[in-house]
Amino acid sequence: MPTELEELVEFLHHGNTQIRQVAAEHLVGYSQTHTTLFKRNQLEPIRDLKLLVIDYAPIAKNALTILINISHDGEVVKALATDDAFLETLLSRITNPKEPNANDLAMLLANTAKHDSLQRILTLQRPVPPTLSTSKYAIDQLLDCFVKGAKARYNTHADFDYLSYFFADIARFPNGRAYMTTPQPHDGDVIPITKLQVFTEDGSHVRRVGVASAIKNAAFLVSSHPTLLSNLDPDPALPPPSKGANLLPYILLPLMGSEDYADEDTEGMLDELQLLEPDKEREKDVEIMKTHLETLLLLSTTREGRDVLRRVKVYPIVRETHLHVEDEGVREACDRVVQILMRKEEGEEEEIPEQSDAQGGKLLELKHADEDEEEQIIDIL
Known part of the structure; x- marks a missing residue:
């Protein structure tokens, strides 16, 4: 005999609207x-x-809340993510500028992105929402929704912040990373990651978390590093990429406070990172800070990447982060970045920074490379 709860679930498909509403x-x-x-x-x-x-x-609001709550389950998320008709339902309603439950829909879409089948959204074509996008691809429409919808500018009922989690999960996949870091012809060769990175210091904590994770996951694509690292003042000795993202200022600014730097530290530092306001604050969430530091570690995978990070004086910024943030996880992440940037390259002498911390000891010590052999950076979200 069904229990009372099981009987209540049966009312979800009742023909009477009020009964469905009460059940949900x-x-x-x-x-x-x-x-x-x-x-x-x-x-x-x-x-x-x-x-x-x-x-x-x-009723839709309650149904979405239930689906969000139970979509951690493998069977449930598979049933949602592999259903083409349901995916189109989510997309059509998220991109509707009058949809009252757009934020809940975005959250549910982000949860479904944890299933591998949702990679198909990268090539999925659908009708173009005329007031939102010019692209027939669903992924482009969602990106436009995330950008144009910030602070309820596209839909007065929604800010679309949770789409940042969706992009972070899509960037876990190789083809998602390729999309994020490749200029898009339909959009004037704009690189999708550049539409996300501008939100690393946004007022929304959800946006900052999701965007930081999306950037980190995209950085696992080593072949994209020249594009990600390029800036408006490239090293003339290095061949510039055809199109650059200028990513570094957006992941370094959250690590910076209002402290002053010595002249030798600022020489070569990116223009966007100099002459900051005296009330400039660091990112307060240490997990976001660690994510940005791990992105720097990924960008230092190649010799070319390490040379760029050294040339634009990333070390002094990481040094000050280590000095001013009293979190062991952040300090360990700073240590790892410095070990990579200051270690001996082939044919060079080993360079050890001799700065002092607030307690008067050596700020960072260079460890032997084999000490960290078991450490890994993994995709997140």
Whole structure:
């Protein structure tokens, strides 16, 4: 005999609107602790909830909340991510400038991106939302939605911040990294990552977290490093890429405070990083800081990358971060970056920084390379 909860789930497909609304509303709380309740009868409640996403706004809101809460489950996320019709439902409603539940839809889309099948969104074509984008590709439309929708400029009901998590997950895949770092002909050869990186110091914590993760995951594509590292004042001794992202200022500024640098430190430092406001503050979230430091470590994978980071004086910035942030994880990440930047290259003498920390000891010590052989940087989100 079905329990009361199981009977309540059955009402999700009831013909009476009020009954569906009551059922969905009461099931929201149980979705946080009773995932299996929604997997009964071969995922029948999931099929019902997919339909409720296009129901009246209050019902759709509760249905989306339930799906968000249970989409951590492998079976559930597979049922959502592999359903082409449901994916189009999410896309059509997210890109609708009048959709009241756009933020919840964006959050659910971000959760479905954890399933490998959602890589198909990179090549998926759909109708062009005329007020949003000029591209027929879903991924471009979502990127335009994220940029134009910031601070409720596109849809007064939504800020689309959770799309940053979606892009972070898409960038876990090799073809997602390639998309993020390749100029797009339809968009005047704009590199998609440049549309994300401008939000590394955004007022929204969600945006900063997601964007930092997306940048880090994209940086796993070593062949893209010349594009990511290029800036407006390239080294004339190095061949510039055809199109550059100028990424460095956007991942270094969150690491910087208002401290002054010596002349020898600022000589060669990027223009965007000099003469900062006296009230300039560092990123307060240490996890975001660690993500940016890990991105720097990835960008130092090649000799060319390390040379660029040295030339634009990344070391003094990391040094000051180490001195001013009292978090062991951040300081360890700083250590790792400095070990890479200051280590001996082939044919060079080893260089050890002799700066002092607030306690008067040596700031950073160079470790032997084999001490960190087991350390790894992994894709996140």
